[in-house]
Amino acid sequence: MFANLVEFPAWLLGIGLVMLVLPGASAAWVDGRALKKDASVLILGGGVAGVIAARTLHEQGITNFTIVEAKSELGGRLASTTFGANGKEFTAELGANWVQGTQTGDGPANPIWSLAQKYGLKTHQNDWLGSIVTYNATGPDDYLDVLNESVDAYTNLTIAAGARVDKGLVDGTARTGYSLLGAKSRTPQVMASEYYLFDTLFGQTPEESSWIASSWAYNFTYNTDVGGFADDNQMSIDPRGFKHIIQAEAAEFLQPHQLRTNSTVKTIKHSDSGVSVVLVSGEVLHADYVLCTFSLGVLQNDDVVFEPALPDWKEEAIQSMTMATYTKIFLQFEEKFWFNTEVGLYADPERGRYPLWQSLDHENFLPGSGIVFVTTTGDYSLRVESLSDEQVQEEVLGVLAAMFPNTTIPAPVAFYFPRWNADPLFRGSFPNWPSSFFSEHHENLRANVGERLWFAGDATSQKYFGYLHGAYFEGVDVATDMAKCIKAGGCVGMKHVQKVTNARPCQV
Numbered sequence: 001m002f003a004n005l006v007e008f009p010a011w012l013l014g015i016g017l018v019m020l021v022l023p024g025a026s027a028a029w030v031d032g033r034a035l036k037k038d039a040s041v042l043i044l045g046g047g048v049a050g051v052i053a054a055r056t057l058h059e060q061g062i063t064n065f066t067i068v069e070a071k072s073e074l075g076g077r078l079a080s081t082t083f084g085a086n087g088k089e090f091t092a093e094l095g096a097n098w099v100q101g102t103q104t105g106d107g108p109a110n111p112i113w114s115l116a117q118k119y120g121l122k123t124h125q126n127d128w129l130g131s132i133v134t135y136n137a138t139g140p141d142d143y144l145d146v147l148n149e150s151v152d153a154y155t156n157l158t159i160a161a162g163a164r165v166d167k168g169l170v171d172g173t174a175r176t177g178y179s180l181l182g183a184k185s186r187t188p189q190v191m192a193s194e195y196y197l198f199d200t201l202f203g204q205t206p207e208e209s210s211w212i213a214s215s216w217a218y219n220f221t222y223n224t225d226v227g228g229f230a231d232d233n234q235m236s237i238d239p240r241g242f243k244h245i246i247q248a249e250a251a252e253f254l255q256p257h258q259l260r261t262n263s264t265v266k267t268i269k270h271s272d273s274g275v276s277v278v279l280v281s282g283e284v285l286h287a288d289y290v291l292c293t294f295s296l297g298v299l300q301n302d303d304v305v306f307e308p309a310l311p312d313w314k315e316e317a318i319q320s321m322t323m324a325t326y327t328k329i330f331l332q333f334e335e336k337f338w339f340n341t342e343v344g345l346y347a348d349p350e351r352g353r354y355p356l357w358q359s360l361d362h363e364n365f366l367p368g369s370g371i372v373f374v375t376t377t378g379d380y381s382l383r384v385e386s387l388s389d390e391q392v393q394e395e396v397l398g399v400l401a402a403m404f405p406n407t408t409i410p411a412p413v414a415f416y417f418p419r420w421n422a423d424p425l426f427r428g429s430f431p432n433w434p435s436s437f438f439s440e441h442h443e444n445l446r447a448n449v450g451e452r453l454w455f456a457g458d459a460t461s462q463k464y465f466g467y468l469h470g471a472y473f474e475g476v477d478v479a480t481d482m483a484k485c486i487k488a489g490g491c492v493g494m495k496h497v498q499k500v501t502n503a504r505p506c507q508v
């Protein structure tokens with residue numbers, strides 16, 4: 001048991017691994033040839049879904065698996081870095097930062113919250129609507145009344161979505177929903193407020209998002225009336241990083257020979273009799289089954305090649321969901337000069353232009369850190385990623401100058417932002433559900449291809465897509481189905497739909 005150690009064993013952090021033939025490994029059949037088998041199951045990807053799938057197989061008595069991970073450590077999009085000037089460094093969460101929806105009384109618990117408690121993760125609740133000040137392009141501008149109206153508009157949007165489901169009405173975009181409900185104003189203040197309520201949750205605009213799915217994704221996480229966990233958000237401020245919870249959980253059951261880090265997958269060959277996984281290094285791993293937990297963005301972008309190519313029903317599902325991008329841009333200054341609340345909301349005439357500012361230099365988080373971060377999403381994030389660091393820094397300093405017209409904005413002592421979309425291991429931040437994505441598409445996204453090739457991750461979660469807890473539940477559920485299949489000596493697996501069709505044909 002390593003769970004209580006602050007330092008993890010070198011093998012768990014992926015240093016100097018050279019193994020792979022497992023005890024009990026025998027032969028896998030690929031293309032009619034018997035090959036030496038490296039594991040019964042190769043779990044591709046060591047994020048939340050991969051680690052929890054491995055734990056689930058372990059609990060089911062299937063221990064002949066290997067996690068294959070490109071990075072040097074487990075965690076995936078639970079990714080932290082050391083940020084700050086020399087002598088003033090702090091842990092910054094580049095990816096997931098919040099346990100979203102925790103637990104209400106003894107109701108259902110978000111499993112990420114349970115892990116956070118199990119490993120004593122240092123967190124603090126965020127008061128996103130209570131500790132906020134508002135700005136526009138000329139400086140401070142109190143439009144909290146507009147923000148409150150946006151809160152109501154969002155609530156109405158989710159209620160109306162539920163009513164549409166009950167009546168069997170078609171989906172539409174969240175923008176259609178807002179407009180039908182009368183939320184039409186496009187002032188900078190309204191756009192910033194709506195952005196804050198909507199885009200920061202889904203990583204995309206209401207135009208790009210399903211009205212119904214965005215509502216259930218919110219409700220199943222936050223609304224206790226429909227089985228959600230709780231209406232709160234706990235921010236990780238743990239110096240070990242949020243990733244500590246998944247690394248510590250892995251240390252409870254994972255053996256050194258069950259993990260390969262620094263191993264990037266290039267090709268996944270699958271057949272009815274087995275699988276072969278080709279690494280960028282040229283090494284080939286053979287197994288009976290493969291569980292692919294790569295992000296939707298990786299699957300969409302052909303960073304990994306499937307041989308034979310995935311069937312049309314699978315490829316259509318993959319290309320029909322969206323990988324949204326959410327970017328946190330970190331700045332550290334010698335001295336704090338901004339708001340004392342947790343959040344500063346900035347209303348630019350252009351929707352989505354550096355709107356959300358969150359202070360880490362706050363008594364609840366990292367006091368004295370001098371750190372503030374600004375968030376962008378969607379197309380604006382892609383634009384930001386295409387610019388140089390210097391250009392982005394200049395733009396955000398310009399926004400700070402607009403927000404604080406009476407302050408001379410100093411140069412930051414540290415500046416950093418991750419480019420999630422450009423990263424070939426992620427190709428975005430989290431999946432979003434567009435209105436043209438049918439439930440059948442989602443079943444197909446989740447379904448195994450043949451007996452041997454399985455998929456899990458935050459995108460395959462219908463209720464909690466885009467969340468850590470979605471990845472967690474999928475790790476449990478898909479690995480449980482796989483275990484049944486393995487123990488039965490084969491199976492059909494999950495159902496899929498060969499062709500997703502309209503209930504009534506389109507008429508012209």
Ligand SMILES: Cc1cc2nc3c(=O)[nH]c(=O)nc-3n(C[C@H](O)[C@H](O)[C@H](O)COP(=O)(O)OP(=O)(O)OC[C@H]3O[C@@H](n4cnc5c(N)ncnc54)[C@H](O)[C@@H]3O)c2cc1C
Binds near residue numbers: 071
């Ligand atoms: C900026 C940002 C903010 C977020 N905020 C939150 C939040 O506050 N709360 C929340 O609940 N969720 C949040 N999320 C979403 C959450 O991080 C994800 O839902 C979750 O981490 C997904 O886990 P996963 O195991 O499905 O995928 P991943 O974490 O992506 O795991 C897949 C693994 O596969 C590896 N991999 C990819 N390609 C290859 C290859 N070719 N070969 C080998 N390995 C490969 C990757 O390195 C990765 O480790 C956020 C995500 C981002 C990026």
